[in-house]
Amino acid sequence: MEQTFIMIKPDGVQRGLVGEIIGRFEKKGFTLKGLKLLTVERSFAEKHYEDLSSKPFFGGLVEYIISGPVCAMIWEGKKVVTTGRKIIGATNPAESAPGTIRGDYAIDIGRNVIHGSDSVESATKEIGLWFPEGPVNWQSSVHHWVYE
Numbered sequence: 001m002e003q004t005f006i007m008i009k010p011d012g013v014q015r016g017l018v019g020e021i022i023g024r025f026e027k028k029g030f031t032l033k034g035l036k037l038l039t040v041e042r043s044f045a046e047k048h049y050e051d052l053s054s055k056p057f058f059g060g061l062v063e064y065i066i067s068g069p070v071c072a073m074i075w076e077g078k079k080v081v082t083t084g085r086k087i088i089g090a091t092n093p094a095e096s097a098p099g100t101i102r103g104d105y106a107i108d109i110g111r112n113v114i115h116g117s118d119s120v121e122s123a124t125k126e127i128g129l130w131f132p133e134g135p136v137n138w139q140s141s142v143h144h145w146v147y148e
């Protein structure tokens with residue numbers, strides 16, 4: 001089954017949105033396969049966002065990500081990568097639809113609360129970086145009530 005990497009950024013943790021965000025993924029039917037609260041080193045944040053290193057906002061983005069604890073998660077389910085991005089909403093909260101996490105809880109692009117992998121390939125890479133120990137191995141007992 002497909003997996004994605006979801007991270008509640010420091011603003012989401014500080015603003016008390018962890019429970020709300022986990023609830024949205026749980027209620028959709030996705031399965032939590034990894035969860036940790038941690039503050040990352042600068043070099044780790046730079047590695048996570050290495051594809052954006054040439055962008056003018058890269059320095060500010062790294063400062064933002066290391067400014068406090070983040071909640072790192074692995075979520076599993078059918079099409080969880082693309083559906084996860086839909087639940088999160090557009091990168092710029094000014095363009096995120098109401099009902100999405102960023103549409104409901106964010107205003108500025110540089111404080112957009114949450115990250116989600118943008119492809120199955122980046123999900124594999126990001127899960128490997130954030131969870132070198134791998135996902136927790138368990139099966140949800142409601143699987144047959146979510147999938148036909």
Ligand SMILES: Nc1ncnc2c1ncn2[C@@H]1O[C@H](COP(=O)(O)OP(=O)(O)OP(=O)(O)O)[C@@H](O)[C@H]1O
Nearest residue numbers: 052057061090091109110111112114115116117118
């Ligand atoms: N113009 C910008 N100014 C400030 N920060 C930005 C800007 N563009 C992107 N960012 C920050 O960099 C992050 C990564 O940008 P990217 O283009 O990969 O968007 P994304 O894939 O929607 O976001 P994420 O990778 O966090 O899920 C954004 O979520 C946002 O926090």
